Amino acid sequence: MHFTDTVYRNPYWPTFPLLQITQGCTHNSCRFCTMYRDVKFRMQPKEWIEEDLKELGEIAPDARTIQLLSANPLCMTYDRLAPILEMINRYLPKMEYIYAATRVTDISNKSVEELRSLRNLGLKEISLGVESGDDWTLDRVDKGYHAADIIEQCGKLTEAGIDFWMTFLCGAAGREHSQEHAVNSARIFSQCRPMTVGTGGLVLFPGTPLLEESERGEFTPLSEREMLLELRTFIENLSCNCNFITHHTVSGKNLTGPDFLGRKGRILSILDDEIRHGDLDMMSAIRKSKRSL
Numbered sequence: 439m440h441f442t443d444t445v446y447r448n449p450y451w452p453t454f455p456l457l458q459i460t461q462g463c464t465h466n467s468c469r470f471c472t473m474y475r476d477v478k479f480r481m482q483p484k485e486w487i488e489e490d491l492k493e494l495g496e497i498a499p500d501a502r503t504i505q506l507l508s509a510n511p512l513c514m515t516y517d518r519l520a521p522i523l524e525m526i527n528r529y530l531p532k533m534e535y536i537y538a539a540t541r542v543t544d545i546s547n548k549s550v551e552e553l554r555s556l557r558n559l560g561l562k563e564i565s566l567g568v569e570s571g572d573d574w575t576l577d578r579v580d581k582g583y584h585a586a587d588i589i590e591q592c593g594k595l596t597e598a599g600i601d602f603w604m605t606f607l608c609g610a611a612g613r614e615h616s617q618e619h620a621v622n623s624a625r626i627f628s629q630c631r632p633m634t635v636g637t638g639g640l641v642l643f644p645g646t647p648l649l650e651e652s653e654r655g656e657f658t659p660l661s662e663r664e665m666l667l668e669l670r671t672f673i674e675n676l677s678c679n680c681n682f683i684t685h686h687t688v689s690g691k692n693l694t695g696p697d698f699l700g701r702k703g704r705i706l707s708i709l710d711d712e713i714r715h716g717d718l719d720m721m722s723a724i725r726k727s728k729r730s731l
């Protein structure tokens with residue numbers, strides 16, 4: 439298999455099989471991310487993709503799911519992507535469910551009809567690293583799109599019948615804009631009605647512009663308690679039913695599961711308990727021990 443440089447895979451998805459079709463990230467500018475800083479973006483050579491699929495066809499001929507890599511493989515136009523999905527179906531004829539994590543902007547170069555056709559080729563689920571639905575915050579961390587783009591592109595996915603995840607990044611607005619980040623994100627996410635909402639907490643990794651800004655006093659990171667309060671505000675304002683996943687922030691409590699609206703009251707009460715009695719030092723130590731997104 440041709441795995442190159444850094445690759446990201448969704449930890450909630452099966453670890454096998456994986457197929458890399460791009461290298462690096464087309465954006466590579468989010469101010470909290472160094473994951474692909476030293477990786478030049480390029481399409482994986484077509485021969486490599488075919489060789490990998492031949493190999494998978496031999497070792498996993500009955501595979502029904504596959505995860506496409508790397509940062510934003512769906513940046514490809516329909517005309518480049520559809521033949522790859524056709525090739526997947528040719529080498530893995532039992533394929534039912536193709537998944538990829540990607541950027542909101544990667545949907546914009548495809549029409550609803552093209553997305554529907556990709557779905558018919560097996561692309562059933564994608565994950566969008568949205569991070570915020572608040573324009574100030576999106577600009578602050580340089581995500582490269584705004585709330586209106588999120589609504590438009592998620593609307594196309596819904597119309598095409600492709601399920602999607604949206605992620606919320608706690609702490610991305612710093613102390614300066616925490617309340618607006620939480621409330622506006624919950625509003626935009628609720629409007630988009632994703633299948634899954636995932637939440638994580640900001641870590642200021644060495645080498646990121648946001649860490650340098652924080653050291654110069656231009657960005658004020660949230661304390662662990664403020665992270666929990668922001669997460670609470672986001673959850674309180676989130677009104678769509680979905681699978682809800684959280685990590686990074688809450689210690690030892692399971693907030694993850696389906697039927698978010700049915701469990702919302704319980705999730706809020708666990709968070710309230712955590713805000714009052716949680717081991718904030720331990721949470722801070724876990725956050726500081728993380729090495730990458």
Ligand code: SF4
Nearest residue numbers: 463466467468471509
């Ligand atoms: S967070 Fe995602 S989109 Fe942003 S630079 Fe990192 S990999 Fe690229």
